[in-house]
Amino acid sequence: MNNIRNFSIIAHIDHGKSTLADRLIQFTGIVEDRNFQDQILDNMDIERERGITIKSQVVSLPYRAKDGLDYTLNLIDTPGHVDFSYEVSRSLASCEGVLLLIDAAQGVQAQTLANLYLAMEHNLEIIIVINKIDLPSADVGRVIEQIESELGLDATDHLECSAKMAIGIEEILEAIVTRVPPPQGDPEAPLAALIFDAKYDSFRGTVIHCRIFNGTVKAGDVIRFFYNNASYRVEEVGHFLLQREKRESLGTGDVGYIIAGVKTVSDVRTGDTITLENRPCVKPLPGFKEVKPVVFASIYPIAADDYSDLSDSLDKFKLNDASFIYEKDSSAALGQGFRCGFLGLLHLDIVQERLEREFDLSIIISVPSVRFRFTLKDGTAFFVDNPAHYPDQLSIMKSEEPYIRAALMLPERYMGVVMKLCMEKRGVNSTLNYPSPGRAELTYEMPLAEVIFDFYDRFKSITQGYGSFDYDIIDYRESSLVLLDILVNGEKVDALSQIVHRERARSRGLQACERLKEEIPKQMFKIAIQGAIGGEVISRTTISAFRKDVIAKCYGGDISRKRKLLEKQKKGKKRMKMIGNVSIPQSAFLSVLKSDTE
């Protein structure tokens, strides 16, 4: 236990986290240089393609320090993007220290700050590492100044390195050994292990990633989950090098995996505590902050037959993305689906891609809704979150929508644009104060409906990443609501319907029509798109039919090529939803809600 160090690297995006991780791995020699692949921890295709880390990964690095002793340094790699602060939090809960990595040319950035706050919340030892000192524009002096003034940290013991040129790597490893405290915990106490991640392996069941806080666990033990008291016999435990490696047991302070044949995916909950069946610990370990989704949308399978596949896949997916929230939903046009909560638009994007790639699903992500409350003239009151259940307009006595209190923290210089954004979203300013010089804290009361889609991303964008947003649902307030329907060739597409504020209805209607015109490709038949409220058409646009394919010649030598082209087009068509005789691509459903940005 004294020879274990659990640490993480936190940094703003592109400050060199992955490269530094690569160098640490290379230095400790757990992979031969010829097997080395850059950004080796980014092994998900999406990660490599986009150059971002999505999932947390653990690597146990064996290191012989200058004092001659052998140590195990557990590196818990974390995502750097703002959408994934929940994932960062989970990993940090298993660490005792962090390397706070700062780009010597760029200096302290928004994520540096955000991640630092997270690390401080977890009371971690912070080792400041200034990276990219090889760049001509590197200005270590300025960075030190920033660290002291903006971060309020003492920068005297900072380290400098160039991950790219492999300079300063050994010093970093030494600092981890000497400055990050060894894990505390009682090996004799009952087992208390924190689940910080999990992956589903179709042969072995769920592979549980955990940090042992107290006690030990080995194959043959029967463990119990605090969450639902489900118990399982442990088949195997081990460490992560670049692959899983079996071990006799995992002890206090260790980070590793447990395989216990858990096929019921929902039994494993990240943040939960694992203990022993015959000698349980009394209280579970503190979990982490519950995630608050800020973007909501609904997911439907393109083919109704795929519903159960989608359901299974979401269960499995949730396993290693605990921040993803979902519940059943339905739509007349799109059938059975799920209403989901995401941590931001990037999160939504990634979830869609992962579902399609890892589970081979064709899905539509569509317009979501908040829960409105209607009181009818006869006195009955009920909630409606599906526009398809919107009551008859004439019978409505009162309509209400949920309001949130939004707590916005931002550098003072962005106040103007943020206030403008909130006003645009029908927000009412309730408080304003300055917790520290240059920092403003605003609270606004806003309708949740105005916030659900792209408020968060726009907020982040206009504050250049420095703004932070949190919210609580406060109450329902009376609001003048109407149902905006979209008709395609006279057929109502309920998946495109929105319950909107009366003042917004006309502009939303126009916007929806324009967006659809951009997204829906020309077809053999003319397409009339209309926005309507209560039967009255308030906006319309037409997509003309194409009259001719490019088909001039088709002789012997053209047939194979043409067939391949048509096969491809046919495949593309399958990914679209047919409404009547109109093929509507996935993107159209989501585009309808996008407001005019930038």
Added chain:
Amino acid sequence: MLSPGLYIHIPFCLSKCPYCGFYSTTDSSLIEGYLAALCREMDYYQNWTEPFDTFYIGGGTPSVLTARQMERLVADARRAFVIAEGAEITVETNPADTTIAFMQVLYQTGVNRISIGVQSFNDDLLTFLGRRHRAGQAEAAVKSAREAGFENISIDLLYGIPGQDIRVWEETLQQAVALHPEHLSCYQLTVEGGTPLAQAVSKGMIVLPDENLQADFFFRTAELLEKAGYHQYEVSNFSFPGRESRHNQKYWNHSPYLGLGPSAHSFSGCERRWNRAAVATYSEELTAGRLPVAEREALDPEKLRMEALFLGFRTRRGICLEEFRVRYGQDLLKEKKIAIDQLITGGFVELSCGFLKPTRRGMAVADSLALI
């Protein structure tokens, strides 16, 4: 049983048109070597006994061969294969090469159909298209062919050329019709990747007519030619009754065909294959004792069905539902009922005597029809 067609490809041109995406070479010193290689390829098919009832010599520009070379080629083909009595034998020519002497030699060898690459009767457009003949030569070519005895003449024309007013096109059609060809092929100018035309378009130097105008050209052409007694039997092909290109029809009704020469395509009924494109490589393979096949593809029922659909919808004859069911194992009316009903209601297709026939509007979007 569908009888096969024979195709020989002559990949030589005197000059390369800027819009053409086909492989051809201007190096006429390679012709003799090519002809010898062609003979070697024919030798491979010693065991081919089935008679061909169509024989098509295309290119490139077949008419860059000398009369003697043409004679030899046709004689070699007759020696190697059985060309049926009454077979349709077509040769493509460039108007500048269609001299009376050349035509007479061709006629003597038994060629009975000439396809002349006129493209336009407007000299400005001919210059733009990079063609090496002028309008006057086109008219003379048709006359020469007639004089030599040909009673089955086809003219190729292009529309949708940048700067071509629809009125200019109508004049072109009138001029063509005045020559009484038995057959006309009218093509929309298509931008093929890798051509000088494609480059000019991507640089914005040339602007093609928009899709609406293109559609106008298509429909106006059909209207005008039908009035003049021609029947639009395929998207781009018009003829007097009984004067359809029997060879080309084989492509559209999934008949088998054997293609010889560089880049020539063959279809066996369940497999497609095509030869190496470059003359040099084609010859080398044959010298080395190998068939100069570049690629093969086996077609499963699904692929065959897709082909039958897009090929069938190009022709006025349309798709015979019973034939389709027997040959490809799918009852279209049953399995694609909803889509077909939509097409009929939309006026793209009509059901008549067991055939699913495209209307003119349907032919214009033949590819999209095939996506049902």
